[in-house]
Amino acid sequence: MFFKFFKNISLICFILCSCSNRDTSNMASAQDFILASYKINEGKKEILQMQGLDVDNLSADLLENSSDVIEETDILNIEVYHPKRVDLINSIKSISKENGFAVLDGKIFFPDLGYFEVANLSLKEAKEKIQKRFQDEIKDIEIFISFKEKKPKKVEVAGIVTSEVFIDSKTRIFDILIKVKLPSNANLFKSYILRDNAFLSVDFYKLLKEGDMSQNIYVKNGDKIYIAESSSSKVYVLGEVCRQGYIEIPDGKISLKEAIAKVGGILYTADKSLIQVFRANVQDPKIYHLNWKYITELPNSCLNLIEGDIVYVSSTIISDWNKFITQILPTISLVDSAYRGFKNMGIIIDGG
Incomplete structure (x- = not known):
């Protein structure tokens, strides 16, 4: 509770101090927003990279x-064929039928021939190894091997x-x-x-x-x-809209037009030329300044919002910071990711 209170006070202090000395390095245009949207359209990896995460391509x-390999505790079914050695055929068939050839310490045991190391071999590799060993003793023998029970x-x-x-x-x-x-x-x-x-x-x-x-x-x-x-993923739409609040975005993105529609649209009191998107939860935080007239002419694919974005629809240029604080604090104070992002932008200073 104290931490949330401290964060709120920190935000208020910064905003009040920044009214007269505002850093413009994070300000961005509609064109910048569109370019970022193209990047977002490329998928999850690109979004995570925007957020500063080191993400490799899928190998x-x-x-x-x-292919399946033979592992400890696997049980193998082995059969042999030989034109004359019926006794050997029946002996091995009997073992396979009753218990199978269990892999213990990476090996299986054959009567008269001893142990065979088969761990981490494919069935084909194991067959070739066993057959070669048999053929040193018995010519014209054929080995057939399969899994009886697999780990x-x-x-x-x-x-x-x-x-x-x-x-x-x-x-x-x-x-x-x-x-x-x-x-x-x-x-x-x-x-x-x-x-x-x-x-x-x-x-x-x-x-x-x-x-x-x-x-x-x-x-x-x-x-x-x-x-x-x-x-677990949200964007926030605040200011002069019908229902201020958050929108869940399970797909990782949502278009700005769709987000505004989900909160009931823009109020008549809004200045539609003063729509701002605070993108704080990324490595290079930005505040995008957008005009609704320009937005309506663009396809949704050019207007992507991502997790943690805050859309603020103004009635005027944000000069009434008390009103802005009253509207935005109850929402962003609930979300640590948004808080961290605003801190990165310099909109929150907490002494840490």
Whole structure:
């Protein structure tokens, strides 16, 4: 409670001090807003980079199917064929039928031939290794090998959906999302995959809404998939509009026109030439100055808002800072990301 109060006081102090000495380095035009919107249209990775995060491209290897390999505790089914050694055929068939060939300490055991190291080999590699060893003793023998029981593999799903999903080498992220019945209110932008504690920049929006199969990576044992709730990303529309407040943006972006429509539109008391977008939750914070007449002539794809943006529709040039403070503080004080962004812009000074 004290921290929120302190943040509010800090914001008030800065705004009052900045009325007469305002830094213009963060001011930006409509053209700048359009250029930023084009960048936003490129997807999640670009938005995260705008926010100052170091995000790598998805490796092409993530889209390559890796064949199952033999692992500890797997049980193999092995059969042999030889034109004369019926005794050997029946002996190995009996072992496979009863218990199978269990992988212990990375090895399987054959009567008379001893142990074979098979850990981390594909079935094809294991077959070739075993067959070569047999052929040193018995000519014209043929080996057939398959999994009788495979060590179970799974991924964990957390967030608004909680589940464990068993997978195989052919399972992709799209398959997982279908199995867990992804809710319609899931925040696709904030959802992510962790593999070995590393973030994979899979764009769930591109995959599910645009059908971009370059995002449909294979999942691996131990992957953690987090499905965020819709309320974890918001933009704020304040000032001379019908219903001031926040709008959830589960897709990571929303057009300025759509955002204003969602709050009931602009009041007749507004000066439509004085629309400002505070973009604070990025590495290079900006305040965009826009004119509604200009906005209405542009397509939505040129007018993107992202998480943490604050749209302020003025009745006049912001000279009545007390009114501005009264309107904006109750909203931004609830959101740490917006607070941090305003601090980055110099709109909040807290002595830290």
